[in-house]
Amino acid sequence: MNLIPHQAPAFGAAVRLALLLAFAGPPASAAQFVLFDATFNYTKQDADHSKPSKSHACIKGAALNPDRPRD
Known part of the structure; x- marks a missing residue:
């Protein structure tokens, strides 16, 4: 990439800002849950x-767990 010399500082600042925003949030963790319990x-062919x-x-009817949460 050929940057005009006066554009280089702005490009560097944009990269630093992007990195700061990417890593600024708190660490996230995901919880696993079972949407439906059917094997x-x-x-x-199916x-x-x-x-x-x-x-x-x-998955419908008898294949679903009758004790599943309704809400």
Whole structure:
């Protein structure tokens, strides 16, 4: 990258500001949770004929845990 000499300090300041903003927040941690508790086989044939979406499986009825939270 060819920077005109008078642009170099502004570019350096922008990089320092970006780094400061990237690392300024508190450390974040994620908690794992189970969205639904179901074990099932999902084959290529299931994916090819899945409705309404070929990339998502719909779990309904008896496959869902009856004791799951409702809210």
